[in-house]
Amino acid sequence: MQQPSARSEELDVEPTPLALLLLGREADPRSERGVECPGDLPAPSDPDLVERARAAKAALGDRLFVLGHHYQRDEVIEFADVTGDSFKLARDAAARPDAEYIVFCGVHFMAESADILTADSQQVVLPDLAAGCSMADMATAEQVAECWDVLTEAGVADATVPVSYMNSSADIKAFTGRHGGTICTSSNAERALAWAFEQGGRRGGGPGKVLFLPDQHLGRNTAVLRMGLSPEDCVVYNPHRPGGGLTAQQLRDARMILWRGHCSVHGRFSLESVRDVRARIPGVNVIAHPECRHEVVTAADHIGSTEEIIRTLENAPAGSKWAVGTELNLVRRLSRRLAAQDKEVVFLDRTVCFCSTMNRIDLPHLVWALESLADGTVVNRIQVDEETERFARLALERMLALP
Secondary structure (H helix, E strand, O other): OOOOOHHHHHOOOEOOOOHHHHOOOOOOOOOOOOOOOOOOOOOOOOOOHHHHHHHHHHHHHHHEEEEEEOOOOHHHHOOOOEEEOHHHHHHHHHOOOOOOEEEEEOOHHHHHHHHHHOOOOOEEEOOOOOOOOOOHHHOOHHHHHHHHHHHHHOOOHHHEEEEEEOOOOHHHHHHHHHOOOEEEOOOOHHHHHHHHHHHHHHHHOOOOEEEEEOOHHHHHHHHHHHOOOOHHHEEEEOOOOHHHHOOHHHHHHOOEEEEOOOOOOHHHOOHHHHHHHHHHOOOOEEEEOOOOOHHHHHHOOEEOOHHHHHHHHHHOOOOOEEEEEOOHHHHHHHHHHHHOOOOEEEEOOOEOOOOOOHHHOOHHHHHHHHHHHHOOOOOOEEOOOHHHHHHHHHHHHHHHOOO
């Protein structure tokens, strides 16, 4: 049996047989695209990888801007010029128009958003094209178009405004823009829903409705906990069932039509996780990301986006104890950094839970991408077609204009 590492013991987590997959060293053919790099990938055991990354980055100078998502590995974050959540990083890229190459250490939909928001002269690179997002993949353009047909047949499409989470593909963002909707983040979801309900009411002449894509948990938690709707106001549209598994009357009665999607990381946390950590650590504060299940966030002491989690823990008093329900790479960094301030930070669940696709961006892939750029070869460029970009940008601009 695999022995726990010192770091795992420190965070009070237990490795599982899925450890290699969760660390991004294997593939799950049911949810990820397998991609071979068109070149020689450096061996993970190469002791010179750090120096090679530094040298390639130095050679590129101001032509390069490296973005690192909060959930990335430490070895990758070390080379990021800025860190943040997906939307912050896309805006950071747009604010650097002189950078010829944007290397996005994140997942595919994030790189798409950066390509949408940056200039045509800038090239966005994703070090490993297999770094996708299972939640984003749960809503395809064809499925969402079929859903809209179902809403139209039920007579509710005119009163329905799509609101798509930032964690969605460019195609879904474009659908949202084309149908008068907006994008949201976990920080501004309440404002996005308030705007959408108002817009839907104006269009349909009655109470507005929202089609929320693709994360049902963020939609439900925002509608019920922030806006005062009841769970009965929400229905879940299942794209794998005829008519979404809903009757026309259910669609007419609902205010929130939630897409049946979820984050594979945040969806792992359970009510038992909360109860267990409270029993093990008296006085612990539980903070959970709103992508967690409804029963988890209602049992937590605090709910917050990634940036809100970081701020909350940074501003917490010395001696406080925190169990954090979000991706483990971030929790590990917070635990190390805040230990000097006498704050105890642990992972909410006992089992290791890295984002497997995010962890595909490792040092060998980053070195390969940087050295290729330094040699004049652009690899793994992410390009969104012109029409998709136009409507996706429109949805993003609506979000930026939210009151």
